[in-house]
Amino acid sequence: MPTRAAQLLLALTLLAAAGGTVTACDSGRGAQSRTPRDNPVAEARARQVADAWDGSEAARAWRKGYYPIGEAVQLPEDAFHDEADKQAYESRSFTLRGRLPTAPRKNGLVRWQSGGSLRLPLMEAQQAYEAVAHGGGKGPQLHVTEVKPGEMTLATSRGPATVPAWLFTLDGYDTPLKRAAVRSSEPPTPPIESFAEGSSATLQALQRLVGTPGDGRNVTVAAPHGACDDGPAVDVLETGGSVVLSASVVGTKDGPCTAQLLSERLTVKLDRPLGDRVLLDAFTGRPVAYGRP
Numbered sequence: 001m002p003t004r005a006a007q008l009l010l011a012l013t014l015l016a017a018a019g020g021t022v023t024a025c026d027s028g029r030g031a032q033s034r035t036p037r038d039n040p041v042a043e044a045r046a047r048q049v050a051d052a053w054d055g056s057e058a059a060r061a062w063r064k065g066y067y068p069i070g071e072a073v074q075l076p077e078d079a080f081h082d083e084a085d086k087q088a089y090e091s092r093s094f095t096l097r098g099r100l101p102t103a104p105r106k107n108g109l110v111r112w113q114s115g116g117s118l119r120l121p122l123m124e125a126q127q128a129y130e131a132v133a134h135g136g137g138k139g140p141q142l143h144v145t146e147v148k149p150g151e152m153t154l155a156t157s158r159g160p161a162t163v164p165a166w167l168f169t170l171d172g173y174d175t176p177l178k179r180a181a182v183r184s185s186e187p188p189t190p191p192i193e194s195f196a197e198g199s200s201a202t203l204q205a206l207q208r209l210v211g212t213p214g215d216g217r218n219v220t221v222a223a224p225h226g227a228c229d230d231g232p233a234v235d236v237l238e239t240g241g242s243v244v245l246s247a248s249v250v251g252t253k254d255g256p257c258t259a260q261l262l263s264e265r266l267t268v269k270l271d272r273p274l275g276d277r278v279l280l281d282a283f284t285g286r287p288v289a290y291g292r293p
Contacts (some may be wrong), residue, residue, distance in 0.1 A: 042246035046237040052192035054241040065185030069290045070155035072180040076173040084140035094133035100125040108164030120182040128166040143171035152178040192285040205283040209290040216273035223247045246282035
């Protein structure tokens with residue numbers, strides 16, 4: 001059985017190789033807030049990342065792009081009628097009645113409520129359907145009776161935006177299931193390399209951005225830790241152009257331990273709303289990606 005130090009080193013290697021998007025088991029304890037601890041290595045690294053990004057070409061490119069921080073799929077307002085329909089959605093068991101339309105245009109327009117717009121390639125209806133459905137199965141199913149183009153409002157790194165969407169009418173539901181019809185912009189090349197020194201107990205890669213609830217002064221992230229520690233901690237460094245999050249593990253100890261990579265949701269409170277500041281991971285030097293693990 002591997003020691004705790006070996007387990008953490010292995011976890012660090014996996015996280016670095018995946019750019020901070022390793023699939024992990026969620027602890028299920030819900031979002032928590034932790035008091036930042038004294039971590040000079042994390043503090044110095046966060047300052048390096050902030051200095052590299054603030055005023056950089058990467059930061060300018062980020063603010064011009066489309067980066068969702070909300071779900072690409074929005075359920076009908078009355079979802080779900082019963083447990084069978086919920087089970088069908090979670091297992092992605094859909095049946096399609098009729099044909100899927102082809103996109104009338106090659107590009108769609110993303111419009112921000114704060115001003116500005118961006119044209120992006122449209123996802124075909126077939127791609128959008130396959131993103132939410134696996135097809136029919138033996139269990140409960142949801143029946144798609146109509147598919148048509150439309151719009152939806154989605155949270156992004158630049159604030160709320162109206163984006164092109166495919167609208168899937170479900171049998172028995174008054175409002176459609178919506179799926180965003182444009183993908184996020186390609187992230188810019190970061191102006192700093194990934195963290196390469198120290199141990200995983202000193203600094204680790206965040207797994208994902210969960211959301212920015214409320215007025216944007218709270219940021220919830222999924223952070224990794226092992227089976228033989230007290231969980232993760234996340235420190236924050238705020239500047240005028242960025243917010244850098246530094247993840248580490250609390251209460252590490254040597255000795256026999258199961259080799260598990262767990263996940264816990266932590267909520268970080270900011271001094272002011274995130275706004276259009278780029279949210280960065282101190283370990284990778286990259287923006288913290290939104291999405292499910």
